[in-house]
Amino acid sequence: MAAPEHHTVIIVGGGPAGLPLAVVLGGWHPYYRGGDLFSSRYEQVDRYLRSKNGTLLGLDFRAVTNAGIRPADLFRILHHPGQKFRGEGEIALDFRRRQPVDVLLITREEVGGVWNSVPENMLTLSPGQWMEFAFHPLDRHCREQRIDLDVNALIAKRHLIDYYHAVPRRFEVADRIRTHEEVTRILPHDAGFLLTSRVVGTDITRRYTCKYLVYAVGQRCILRQLNVPGENLPFVTSGYDQPGSYPGERILVVGGGRSADWAATELHDAGRQVHYVMRQPFDRHWRLISDSRWGLPYYARIAEIMESRSPRLHTRYETRVAGFEQGASAGLANLCRNGERETLEVDHALLEIGGIADYSLFDGFPPLRPVEKYDNYRFQVHQLPTHPHNYESAAVPGMYPGGYLAEGLGLVVIGMHGTTYAIAGDILQKEGRL
Ligand SMILES: Cc1cc2nc3c(=O)[nH]c(=O)nc-3n(C[C@H](O)[C@H](O)[C@H](O)COP(=O)(O)OP(=O)(O)OC[C@H]3O[C@@H](n4cnc5c(N)ncnc54)[C@H](O)[C@@H]3O)c2cc1C
Known part of the structure; x- marks a missing residue:
């Protein structure tokens, strides 16, 4: 049997949780830019970040957490210093391209996750800009694509899915993404993790190993x-x-x-x-x-x-x-x-x-101990206990539950997107790449 294909990081799931990680690990790093709104609202954080040089992926996330700010919240306020989007200038982050990590994203549908299959005319529950990634404001996407849209209003599914579909090419990471491929089993391995996958609709199976695994499969792996x-x-x-x-x-x-x-x-x-x-x-x-x-x-x-x-x-x-x-x-x-x-x-x-997050793929690991989470919008999911500073699984070192599969996060994109930077930063720091 051929040796499995190896990557430093494999991301399973290409939804709003997994997709931005492919971009950030693919080399797009956040830097502190600041701004009037941010510094007036978050004076202490502004002072702290001004004292740091280089990519924010190099922050001491443990110290940030000990100071009382969850990394997901830090990046959320940098990205959304105000409730409304009033211009890119208010986003206190700036993204620059650096060396990529060897990362592969495997997902069983197109990127964009569950938004590929929600009803055709459905509106988001959140303003459009709350569903965006910090490195690509929805407003910029609309300008580039000549779409007339109010990013502070609820937006139709088709606009949102077009935005997610545009991301891989816009950030030149399409070659790091395999769509229509489903991971079916995950085992421990000397390299870290051994994954088996199947190309959707065929009998073709593949094997991969990786040192770090981001498990970003969302809340609808299996429909109830x-x-x-x-x-x-x-x-x-x-x-x-x-x-x-x-x-x-x-x-x-x-x-x-x-x-x-x-x-x-x-x-x-x-x-x-x-x-x-x-x-x-x-x-x-x-x-x-x-x-x-x-x-x-x-x-x-x-x-x-x-x-x-x-x-x-x-x-x-x-x-x-x-x-x-x-x-x-x-x-x-x-x-x-x-x-x-x-x-x-x-x-x-x-x-x-509804559906459930599927953790049954993990075989031979310590128990993951999922905990049930509900929100006011009646979304529900089983989340995994993680370390608060890097969102790494408490049970399985090297495995990161993606997005709101990490315990304590709100079940919305704006609540989870900030984990992208803490996870990518943790991996790059462990690899000595910063
Ligand atoms: C009807 C509806 C409305 C919503 N409205 C909002 C809203 O307005 N605002 C908001 O913030 N959130 C909303 N949500 C929540 C929604 O879950 C998030 O917007 C977001 O899609 C979650 O992203 P995710 O990447 O965690 O999961 P998903 O979007 O579910 O993406 C996970 C991806 O992983 C793939 N996958 C699963 N298992 C495997 C496997 N074994 N191998 C390979 N790939 C796999 C899935 O097929 C999917 O493509 C809504 C959800 C629904 C269902």
């Missing part, structure tokens, strides 16, 4: 299933795209979180008869809608639909799906509420019940 009979019937699908993808009049949406709310609202407004089924009680669902309706347009819309008692949106709370069957002329969904059964005739059933 209901585990009920008939779930594999053709009229049942996981994940929603856009109304035109689902023929027929009567659509069952199973879920109750953000993605399911989006699907139910858009299908209703496309003229479909929507049956919306969820296990949670009405109060819990309505709280999410009420909390969100003033900030998010599609929540204002679902609130309006429900308050107007539209006959085309039929909600069923505290209800579970017991199974699916193929009827003579339509699909049948068997529902159960408080022990009472109901069978619905539907043309299509959509499951929008």
Whole structure:
């Protein structure tokens, strides 16, 4: 058998967590530039950073953490000194190209992660500029691509995914990225880690070794299933795209979180008869809608639909799906509420019940001990305990859970992007490359 292909660093997952690491390890280093807004808001930090020379990847992250600032927060305030974007000049960072590290990114879809598969017309929950990378402001991307967009507003998925897709070529790291390849197993190895992968849709397998591993696979490695009979019937699908993808009049949406709310609202407004089924009680669902309706347009819309008692949106709370069957002329969904059964005739059933981060690929390592994390937006994920100064796994030296897979981080891009620089800095410092 041929020797595995070796790289100093392998990143698994090319979403908003993994992709910027390929760029920064690929040579794009942050330097302190400062600025009026930053120095007026963060006087002490400004003084500290002015006393340092060279790339910020060389900071003593342990000392920064001991001084009470988490590295992710330090880079967040450098990148976003104010809530609103008012010009690149306010970003207190400047990026310069240095020698790259031998890094490879492997990801099973295109770069951009989950944004490749969220609904076509979906809006972000955060302002567009909160989803950007510090080295490439969304505003600059829009100017370069001649796109007219308000980066302080929520933006459509297609604009965001275009931005992520543009990054590898714009920063000349495309040759360090392998898309449509899925890592299937990770074992300990003398070199550090041994990875096996499979090229998606083929039987081609590959083996790699690396000294450092960034595991940035996100929260939807495995889509949740209901585990009920008939779930594999053709009229049942996981994940929603856009109304035109689902023929027929009567659509069952199973879920109750953000993605399911989006699907139910858009299908209703496309003229479909929507049956919306969820296990949670009405109060819990309505709280999410009420909390969100003033900030998010599609929540204002679902609130309006429900308050107007539209006959085309039929909600069923505290209800579970017991199974699916193929009827003579339509699909049948068997529902159960408080022990009472109901069978619905539907043309299509959509499951929008989220996913999980998959840690089962790790074999032969000490237990990773994931901990559960929820946020106010009802996102949830299992995070791994890490050292606070470098986001390295507490259980497996040399392994870095990417983005918000590290314990304690908020489940949004703006909350996790700063980990990029602490992880890259830690690796470069260990390698004696600074
Ligand atoms: C509907 C929806 C709306 C959201 N809205 C917002 C928002 O407005 N603002 C915000 O900040 N966040 C939002 N999020 C959170 C979202 O998770 C983040 O924006 C971001 O995508 C997380 O990045 P990530 O890189 O950690 O994970 P992901 O984006 O999930 O990327 C991980 C990548 O790794 C790949 N992968 C997984 N396993 C393997 C493997 N074994 N081998 C190779 N590749 C693998 C995946 O296929 C994926 O491409 C939203 C999420 C969803 C689902």
